[in-house]
Amino acid sequence: MNMKWNLQHSYSSLPNKLFSFQSPIPVKSPKLVLFNHELAQSIDLEVSDNELDKLSQVLGGNVLPENSKPLAQAYAGHQFGNFTILGDGRAILIGEQLTNSQKLFDIQLKGSGRTPYSRGGDGRATLKSMLREYLISEAMYHLGISSSRSLAVVASGETVQREWENDGAILTRVAKSHIRVGTFEFAYQYLSLEEQKELTVYVIKRHYPELEGSKNPALELLKKVMEKQAELISDWMRVGFIHGVMNTDNVSIAGETIDYGPCAFMNVYDPGTVFSSIDTAGRYAFGNQPKITHWNLSRLAIALLPQIDEDQDKAVKTAQETLNQFPDIYESKYLQLMRNKLGLIGEEPQDKALVEDLLNIMNQMKADYTNTFASLTSGEFSENELFENDRFQDWYLNWIQRATKNGQTLEAAQKTMALHNPIYIPRNHKVEEALFQATENNDYSIFHEMLKVMKTPYQFNENFTAYQFPALEGDNGYQTFCGT
Incomplete structure (x- = not known):
């Protein structure tokens, strides 16, 4: 098979308690359903079209790439606040693809069968x-x-039992790494201090080489992960994304969004929005995501305490002082993104109030989050109760005054806004329609159209107007599920 893999296995150089060598469990009849050619090219994985059938055997877990050393990673996690020992219960890392530019990317098969960490699960995943x-x-x-990112989906030719019988599938996932806050929690519980330091050195070398040689590597790593998480979560808030299950085992040390389970996008603006069927108390509601991130980072800080200082009291004091900075770091990044959404240049004392006033009005009027900002960007206001509201009219005048400050024209402000306010998001009802047609009728037309729409989410296309609006009945009763 003439496929250009360049697999490395640096993770297996870490203490062996952090992983178990494990091959994927072969499936009945793997069939390639989706393949991301653009992503393959970006990681220098060359595959020709006449090899796609062979590729289904590899990405289905039936045939291993040459020189692969498949393994499942061990980690822990606070799940809804409760500490649990976990690990890759249905995923196998087949290696780290080294690109021509010397970047490493994990290649992971998700849904590839049972591992030592499956805890009674079947190790499989549903096609949906x-x-x-x-x-x-x-x-x-x-x-x-x-x-x-997602490189491929392979249908397994087998069924998976959840609430009902489902078609099975394996996803090939590409990430900077799959090292999580929960990985450090596991190390803190089960590894020696020297082994914990090995993990920290490895993560710094792989993800944050600028920190190499630091006087206090663990503390500097904590600060860097805090910054990356602040950037990530403020970006989630910018587009109305709700992860749905922000357990510490789902928090990437590299600052990527990982583990898309019961995720969804908010339509009507409401900080209390929850779609996940397992989040019955609203712990991971849209508006709670920043403070949950702060809590998750505190778990990372605890795991790093022995490395931060030999004196426990000093370590706690230093870690607490560092963690206390997170709300300000997050607010600064979030407020700047919201300034971008409103086309504001520079910083003014009233900016925070301007943002909060708009969000409060939107919440009161049950306004669509994405479309409100899109309307402000385009200057085209449909007949909508929000735009006719007196409070909004007053806010709008204040916004115009602020946006055109410092000599900026409104047109220039709206050009900035167009770069930060998507016209299209994956609307929940369209996602469900695409998944239903694909899994029940083997019709991928809506799915592929949605992928096409979402490739240019900031550019209006008159052919895709159906993807601009939420369902007529709204999101009442809409739930998402974990899939495990």
Whole structure:
């Protein structure tokens, strides 16, 4: 098979408690359903069309690439606040693809069968949930948000039992790495201090080489991950994305969005929005995402305490002082993104109030988050209760005054806004329609059209107007599910 893999296996150089060598479990009749040629090219994986059938054997887990050393990673996690020992229960890392530019990317098969960490699970994944991850992760990438990506979906030819019988599938996921906050929590519990330091040195070398040689590597790593998470979550808030299950095992040390389970996008602006069926208390509601990130980072800080200082009291004091900076770091990044959404130049004391006033009005009027900002960007206001509201009219005049400050024209402000306000997001009802047609009728036409729409989410296309609006009945009763 003339496929250009350049697989490395640096993760297996870490202490062996952090992983178990494990091959994927072969499936009955793997068939390639989706393949991301553009992503393959970007990681220098060359595949010709006449090899796609052979590729289904590899990405289905039946045939291993040459020189692969498949393994499942061990990690822990706080799931809805409760500490649990976990690990890759249905995923196998087949290696790290080294690109021509010397960048490493994990190549992981998700849904590839049982591992030592499956905890009674079947190790498999449904076609529907793998298609969802493919669609949403690619949408996030094209929205400009740091994310794992999807290289392929292979139908397994087998069924998977969840609430009912489903078609099975394997997703090939590409990420900077799959190292999580939960990886450090696991190391803190089960590895010696020297082994914990090995993990920190490895992560710094792989993801943050600028920190090499630091006087206090663990502390500097904590600061860097805080910054990356602040950037990521503020970007989620910018587009109305709700992850749905922000457990510490789903928090990437590299600052990518990973583990797309019950995720969805908010239509009507409401910070209390929850779609995940397992988040019954709203812990991971849209508006809670920043403070949950702060909490998750505190778990990372605890795991790093022995490395931060030999004196426990000093370590706690230093870590707490560092963590206390997160709200300000996040607010600064978030406020700048919201300034961009409103086309504001520079910083003014009233900017925060201007943003909050608009969001409060939108919440009160049950306005669509994406379309409100899109209307402000285009200057085209449909007949809408929001735009006719007196509070909005007053806000609008204040915004015009602020946006045209410092000699900026409104047109210039709107050019900035156009770069930060998507016209299209994966609307929940369209996602469900695409998944239903694909899995129930083997009709991928809507799915492929959605992928096409989401490749240019900031550019209006008159052929895609159906993707601009939420369902007529709204999101009442809409739920998303984990897939495990």
